[in-house]
Amino acid sequence: MKLTDILKEFEKVHPEAFEEKADRRHILRNLGFKAAKIVSPFAIAGITVNKAAAKTTDILAEAIIFLLNMGYLQSEFYKQALSVAGLIPESDKGAYQKILKDKNAQVAFWIFYLNKTNNVVPTKPSYDFTGKGAIPKAMSDYKTFLSLAHAIEDAAVRMYLTGIHMFLTNKAFRSDAMNMATANARHAAHVRFLRRNTGVDMMPWVTGTEANSLIGEIKKAYQNEDNTIQQKINTVGINGFDVSFNAATEAMDEPMTMADAEIFMRPFIV
């Protein structure tokens, strides 16, 4: 298929990507950056790999690659889980298929824009969702799977909040990240709801730093999620209303820094 045909096909499936996106198109012409140097999933964090390359990159492309890497992890997580016989109960399969469909679409969206700007698309890594043995039953026991699933979803919501911030100066991408953030929040709420149905006392929103959380570095998913000071305003008992600490932490999700996101995702990358 020729490029123009691919674009035509894409337009049929995603007409909205071609509407009112003037500022995104403008930006794309200027996105060119030395992506070849930063195709490793974490080079972009600028912490462990190639700081120099990270400095020369454009923040928009950096944000796309950041969100794409989370999307890769999420789509592979559900793809693998759905392929393990007996892991997911029949009654819940439809929901995971729907979530996977959304994740795949999000991944395709970001890849499309990297390709469109002649940027190198990072290779999808191989994943081990046992965290190299730290969570041995992640893909064999449904309850364990659920606990990891909501940690990944909640972390993704937080990464999208960071993405929105990185896209600050570009309305179109900022809006895309916002609309993916709320879609991810829907997935997160549902996965938490499914875990609740297995008898775990939890709600669709994140309370504090999540007592039901996981082991080791995976706890990063919830670190600093218990913030109750928003723009210098304390929301606990705000204006005399009976708002508990827990409710205050639940009411707003907090962005996760790229450094924390790296620590969270790294154990799953082979």
Added chain:
Amino acid sequence: MKEVTTQDQKAHENASLSRRKFLNYAGAIAGAGILIASCKKEDDPKLVEEGAIDLGSNDTGLLNYAYLLQQLEAAFYIEVVKNPYSGMTDTEKGFFVAMRDHEIVHREFLKNYLGTSAIPPSIENDWSSIDFSSKNSVLAKAKFFEETVVAGLSGICKLLISEENIQVVSKMAVVDARHSAIVNNFVYPNTFAEKTDGNGMDVPQDPQSSLDITRQFFKKSISGANVPKY
């Protein structure tokens, strides 16, 4: 709140542009476009119907619309908890109480954040279309309000200029999306993300059309004449 005047907008755009160096020619044009649009609005504020509550212009207008949406949701859940429909289980009540408290946080936060620019608190609601004694009626409206607020806040986020304002609105929007997902599930199982599009995204709504569908729930007339548009 981070006040955003036309001058601030200009400074903000320019600062971000030069700092990040990702825009050259195209960026300058885009920046200028925003500037011209905002000057025009500033110079020529639209008249507001007498007696109507004016949301205002620029980021203030957008945040006031967010505040109005949160007033609506908070007032709705306060009423749901106060007058439970017949047969409301303790579990159901637990969800409504939690969502009520989150909406109170959103509402009171925005009130304080907007400070003297805020529209009046507790704008009286028109609940004539809701039967609070009926589970179906309450759930249908909860679904409608949550979907409207998620789409509305995302639409607001697209138009906001100030970094701080974008951050606080997006933080609230994702929690309202969690509400929306779960209320959808209560109405019909597995419909938590029924309206995501072919890109795996929720669909935002611009403030003008959003206001058109929410004003019926307020007894006072609300004007968004000066609120930024798509």
